[in-house]
Amino acid sequence: MKYIVILGDGMADWPIEQFGGRTVLQQARKPYMDMLAAKGRTGLLKTVPDGFVPGSEVANLGVLGYDVRTMFEGRGVLEAASMGVDILPGQMGMRCNIVCIKNGNIKNHSAGHLSTEEGRELIAFLDRELGSDKVHFYPGIQYRHLLVVDGGDKRLQCTPPHDVPGQPFRPLLVKAEVPEANDTASLLNELVLRSQEILPKHPVNLRRMVEGRDCANSIWPWSPGYRPQMPALSQSFPFLRHSSVISAVDLIKGIGRYAGMRVIEVEGATGLYDTNYENKASAAIDALRTDDFVYVHVEAPDEAGHEGNADLKLRTVEDLDSRLIGPVFEAVKGWDEPVSFAVLPDHPTPCAHRTHTSDPVPFLVFRPDITPDSVTAFDEESCKSGGYGLVEEGTDFIKLFLQQ
16 A cells, blocks of 8 residues: 645635635535545544644654654754754754834744745844854745844744734734743844844845835744754555655745655746646655655645735645645556555645644545545535544654554
């Protein structure tokens, strides 16, 4: 048996008025998801444990079977692994967004979808101007970058910028949770304010302003942590001798590296609605020929949810179904060695809310020998009646999927 998880980031939603009170998943035309649900078994999954901020880092770790209560060390250090940055003992890593601040408010978490080329030019500039023996900036993808602080104390209260669009930034600056972290918090806030002084004058932003685009005028550091101690997936499930991960974002690739998975780079994978679904599907099919387990992550629905754009989110879900899930299923359905499918979001990103929530998400599991339940559609409401019921521990999903 081979296994593939296809995860639509933030795909779950709340009822939407323009869709007649239906969610995106209920409104979408998605014949392959519905077919797999009808031929398989479904349920709801609580991917975010109580006490944790709902986010892809926590949810995806749980989906892969890692207990975030003991292993989670922040988003930045996971992304560092994808970037090839080794977080050393005594160092603290953080996600470092480049955001747009307008009239003292966080306009958006992505600086209006900064391009990777623009982001890397700005991060190189920031490292020259603000970097030091203690502070290091590393380039990532689009608006998502890395900040490493030697001797940093992770006991900080940081606000993910995608959680607070439209809110004043000053009350949301970094706060120390213990007195020993005061110096780290002060350093980070100084970097934020200094970045706001120098970034608007950079040629990248001068061009963006002339073109009427959002100014990438501030850094926003969050999710601090130290190097995590994660066993490889094959240690927990020895029959998964070879596994791989396909994603456009450093977070998921970093989780894959720590999990001992092969990271597959896909040409045209962007993390947005224009990502190359066909290349991802082709890469997944090729990976299944050699690997026991393949994890395919698609960021596009989450970004549409953050924009509050229900029509765009609907398009991303339908593209995921027709351009990725469908081609993979059609390619492998006749193989001598059967392939098990799982489809799910990691968390909801409701368009009305424009950020993540910790509501349970629908999931489906299909394998040729499975006994179907009565559910015939894949969505938040239908899966409440699924044979798996409500799975309250996120780490239990992988055990159900792998029949452990």
